[in-house]
Amino acid sequence: MELDTFMLSRILTALTLGFHIIFATIGVGVPVMIMIAEWMGIRKKDPHYFLLARRWARGFTVTVAVGVVTGTCIGLQLSLLWPRFMQMAGQVIALPLFLEVFAFFFEAIFLGIYLYTWDRFRNRLSHWLLVIPVVIGSSASAFFITTVNAFMNTPQGFRFENGVITGIEPIKAMFNPATPTKVAHVLSSAYLTAAFVLAAITAWFILRGKRSEYYRKALRLTMAWSLIFAVSTAIIGDLSGKFLADYQPEKLAAAEWHFETQRQADLIIGGVLDKETNEVKGALEIPGALSILAHGSPNAEVKGLNEFPQELWPPLYVHYLFDLMVGIGFYLTIVASLFIWARVWKKRYEWNPWLLRLIVLGGPLSMAAIEFGWIFTEVGRQPWILRGYMRTGEGVTSAANVGEMLVLFGALYLALGTVCSYVLLRMFRKNPPELEMQNRGIKE
Amino acid sequence: MSIEVIGITVLWIFLYGYVFVASVDFGAGFFSYYGKVTGKGEIINAVINRYLSPVWEVTNVFLIFFIVGIVGFFPDTAYYYGTALLVPGSIALVLIAIRGSFYAFNHYGHTTNNFYLFLYGTTGLLIPASLATILTISEGGFIVKQGNEVVLLMEKLFMSPYSWSVVFLALVSVLFISSSFLTYYAHKAEDHGAEELLRIWALFWSFPTIFASFLVFVSLRNHNLEHFNSMLDHSWYFTLSLAFFLLAVGLIMRRKSYGLAFVLVMLQFASAFFGYGKSHLPYLLYPYVTIHSGVTNPVMGEALIWAFIGGLSLLVPSLYLLLKLFLFDAKYVKGAK
Ligand code: HDD
Ligand code: HEM
Ligand code: HEM
Numbered sequence: 112m113e114l115d116t117f118m119l120s121r122i123l124t125a126l127t128l129g130f131h132i133i134f135a136t137i138g139v140g141v142p143v144m145i146m147i148a149e150w151m152g153i154r155k156k157d158p159h160y161f162l163l164a165r166r167w168a169r170g171f172t173v174t175v176a177v178g179v180v181t182g183t184c185i186g187l188q189l190s191l192l193w194p195r196f197m198q199m200a201g202q203v204i205a206l207p208l209f210l211e212v213f214a215f216f217f218e219a220i221f222l223g224i225y226l227y228t229w230d231r232f233r234n235r236l237s238h239w240l241l242v243i244p245v246v247i248g249s250s251a252s253a254f255f256i257t258t259v260n261a262f263m264n265t266p267q268g269f270r271f272e273n274g275v276i277t278g279i280e281p282i283k284a285m286f287n288p289a290t291p292t293k294v295a296h297v298l299s300s301a302y303l304t305a306a307f308v309l310a311a312i313t314a315w316f317i318l319r320g321k322r323s324e325y326y327r328k329a330l331r332l333t334m335a336w337s338l339i340f341a342v343s344t345a346i347i348g349d350l351s352g353k354f355l356a357d358y359q360p361e362k363l364a365a366a367e368w369h370f371e372t373q374r375q376a377d378l379i380i381g382g383v384l385d386k387e388t389n390e391v392k393g394a395l396e397i398p399g400a401l402s403i404l405a406h407g408s409p410n411a412e413v414k415g416l417n418e419f420p421q422e423l424w425p426p427l428y429v430h431y432l433f434d435l436m437v438g439i440g441f442y443l444t445i446v447a448s449l450f451i452w453a454r455v456w457k458k459r460y461e462w463n464p465w466l467l468r469l470i471v472l473g474g475p476l477s478m479a480a481i482e483f484g485w486i487f488t489e490v491g492r493q494p495w496i497l498r499g500y501m502r503t504g505e506g507v508t509s510a511a512n513v514g515e516m517l518v519l520f521g522a523l524y525l526a527l528g529t530v531c532s533y534v535l536l537r538m539f540r541k542n543p544p545e546l547e548m549q550n551r552g553i554k555e
Numbered sequence: 556m557s558i559e560v561i562g563i564t565v566l567w568i569f570l571y572g573y574v575f576v577a578s579v580d581f582g583a584g585f586f587s588y589y590g591k592v593t594g595k596g597e598i599i600n601a602v603i604n605r606y607l608s609p610v611w612e613v614t615n616v617f618l619i620f621f622i623v624g625i626v627g628f629f630p631d632t633a634y635y636y637g638t639a640l641l642v643p644g645s646i647a648l649v650l651i652a653i654r655g656s657f658y659a660f661n662h663y664g665h666t667t668n669n670f671y672l673f674l675y676g677t678t679g680l681l682i683p684a685s686l687a688t689i690l691t692i693s694e695g696g697f698i699v700k701q702g703n704e705v706v707l708l709m710e711k712l713f714m715s716p717y718s719w720s721v722v723f724l725a726l727v728s729v730l731f732i733s734s735s736f737l738t739y740y741a742h743k744a745e746d747h748g749a750e751e752l753l754r755i756w757a758l759f760w761s762f763p764t765i766f767a768s769f770l771v772f773v774s775l776r777n778h779n780l781e782h783f784n785s786m787l788d789h790s791w792y793f794t795l796s797l798a799f800f801l802l803a804v805g806l807i808m809r810r811k812s813y814g815l816a817f818v819l820v821m822l823q824f825a826s827a828f829f830g831y832g833k834s835h836l837p838y839l840l841y842p843y844v845t846i847h848s849g850v851t852n853p854v855m856g857e858a859l860i861w862a863f864i865g866g867l868s869l870l871v872p873s874l875y876l877l878l879k880l881f882l883f884d885a886k887y888v889k890g891a892k
């Protein structure tokens with residue numbers, strides 16, 4: 112790998128996006144959990160749920176701040192690092208980028224109001240209503256930004272003749288074939304991750320000996336929603352596979368090391384690839400399962416990589432990323448089901464320390480699945496930046512100094528990540544739920 | 556009006572919004588740090604925190620809006636500015652990132668850490684300086700096309716008197732705008748100690764602002780004669796601006812209607828800002844990009860305008876709610892809530 116401007120620009124883009132996505136995912140998912148918790152509080156007239164919503168919202172403000180500033184970095188960096196791409200694609204896909212900003216704006220305004228008006232309304236419902244625009248705003252911005260990314264995978268809504276773009280249809284560009292599955296999967300995986308991360312934090316404290324009702328309610332709530340979101344993420348993930356089979360078969364084939372077009376294609380899990388012969392060793396092979404993933408029937412034909420010129424193959428290591436994401440998806444579904452099973456049928460296992468440990472592990476794993484999933488889709492699109500129209504190398508800046516900027520931003524993210532974690536921990540230590548319940552006169 | 560004119564007008568209004576709201580914010584951060592260091596902290600900090608807490612994210616969105624909007628309406632700017640501004644743009648970004656996040660850490664994290672405040676205060680002055688430099692660059696002469704490459708002449712930028720006068724103007728304007736706003740706010744909050752202190756600051760920074768404006772004007776003549784002449788053609792904007800300024804300072808001196816004085820300051824900057832913008836047209840970047848050459852296709856332009864109208868009709872009521880609940884709610888301002 113040669114560290115030229117092109118490679119450095121890719122690394123810097125990946126670094127910024129990879130860092131932003133952590134906070135973006137929290138930013139999309141946590142408002143939903145806050146909304147649910149406050150609603151439970153209103154319905155059950157239970158101060159524990161209000162306290163949950165309040166405390167989550169407080170931590171959330173800190174992560175949102177990092178989300179906003181890293182998002183600002185992306186917004187500018189896209190033009191700084193990929194000026195030719197933005198110049199070209201901007202003509203077709205500027206609309207959702209523009210709308211995204213409105214969605215953020217909307218969210219930011221209501222978040223500001225929500226945070227400072229906990230005790231300002233006599234009717235609790237009025238305050239709850241203020242979180243709805245926050246949820247709509249953050250999910251809408253995820254929607255808009257994901258349509259842009261979908262467009263990069265399956266561009267449409269324009270004609271490209273002699274280097275000139277004509278016949279532009281902004282709406283058609285936005286609602287391209289990749290949009291439905293991508294948007295749905297991104298949203299549902301963000302909700303899942305937020306629910307699971309909150310569950311993991313709660314489980315951690317229960318393991319450390321905190322047993323009051325407050326924690327129990329928190330864990331039951333987050334686990335129930337984790338199960339719902341895990342199942343929907345897996346179902347939509349399956350649909351995403353079907354989308355790939357139809358529209359980006361080379362990406363699916365690379366993810367599955369599937370070279371020959373054939374029926375009854377096997378699903379390959381793990382393994383090692385022999386670079387010379389393209390033979391797979393030591394993998395777990397599930398007969399016919401790839402055909403099911405791709406088209407819903409074990410007899411369906413799945414396109415293989417050999418149909419494409421080798422220079423258009425994505426890097427084949429995306430296979431591992433795909434497996435890791437799917438593996439984590441199954442892990443999360445199983446752990447959440449176990450907890451619900453214990454809660455409903457085998458009460459004595461509900462607080463089993465091993466189960467709690469599995470939940471704690473699920474927090475970081477769900478975030479890792481987000482990272483693996485994104486690197487898989489982005490690297491799986493290579494060598495294209497705009498599939499079929501512009502190669503990534505053609506979009507890159509001609510400026511020097513990208514290396515120095517990489518160091519600069521690397522240091523920035525390191526500092527932000529460290530201080531953000533420190534501040535969150537400190538916030539919790541200085542004002543643990545027990546203390547807050549005491550101060551607010553809530554029974555533990 | 557053609558799409559490019561509508562587009563640039565809308566964007567310029569938003570940039571004005573950003574410059575103005577951010578100035579209040581930047582200056583407040585600086586005063587807050589200054590107050591901490593000199594021990595006058597308690598009075599002003601209380602005022603500043605109450606104003607800033609609900610508003611900072613909104614400010615940042617104004618900037619993003621401008622960036623996304625200009626790339627959307629005028630994709631060519633992405634190419635020219637994007638290539639040339641990698642280094643200065645990245646530095647400005649890092650500063651903005653530090654500022655936003657450390658404010659949040661300090662405020663929401665309830666850690667009154669002097670180092671956070673220091674970062675918050677100083678970045679508040681460095682950011683306007685670096686953003687103002689982008690306007691300087693738009694005057695041409697600093698970005699050149701060499702063959703197929705677009706290059707920024709950093710050295711020339713550093714040596715240019717025009718560039719430094721713009722930086723100077725940006726700094727003093729920030730301090731002037733924010734102190735005149737905070738005077739008004741302290742007055743409404745009935746915090747007389749803070750009010751008096753901020754009032755003196757406002758007066759202290761007022762004349763340097765005008766002096767710096769003249770300096771910019773004069774040095775532009777040497778840098779970009781075409782724009783200078785065009786500014787003379789639009790001189791009534793600048794005369795008007797001066798008149799607003801004198802009225803505002805008069806009111807502040809005589810301790811009268813701080814609210815009106817602040818509105819006059821807004822008008823002072825608005826007229827100068829729009830005079831500058833109008834005389835800058837049709838160029839977005841001398842001499843390479845004009846609003847006519849750089850504009851996006853009409854279909855996208857129209858879609859963006861509709862999106863803008865739709866977005867505004869959602870945002871204006873929400874902003875109104877925000878302002879009503881925080882800035883203009885007398886009880887909240889006085890700290891009762
Ligand atoms: C918690 C996170 C998470 C989990 C558990 C899963 N995914 Fe996923 N996946 C994502 C998070 C994610 C993502 C980060 O949201 C991606 C990256 C880009 C995108 O559109 O969504 C993604 C992309 C992505 C794609 C590529 C879509 C494209 O390129 O257009 C496919 C085929 C799948 N996923 C399939 C699955 C399957 C079959 C799963 C089974 C359980 C699964 N994912 C679990
Ligand atoms: C508007 C949506 C997006 C745009 C315009 C965009 C643009 C780009 C560009 C220009 C690159 C560099 C070229 C390349 O290597 O492909 C890239 C790479 C990358 N992007 Fe995206 N991206 C988008 C969405 C995302 C999101 C939301 C993530 C989440 C983390 C992401 C993750 C990555 C990663 C990890 C890489 C590096 C891939 C590599 O190793 O080359 N992208 N993206
Ligand atoms: C699917 C992946 C992404 C999701 C879910 C997401 C979501 C978010 C969220 C929740 C925020 C916090 C801002 C707020 O709540 O006010 C944010 C900020 C931001 N994101 Fe992302 N983002 C994603 C990827 C991207 C990409 C690829 C870009 C670049 C084109 C981007 C651009 C921005 C910008 C510009 C901001 C700052 C907006 C502001 O100042 O308020 N995001 N994003």
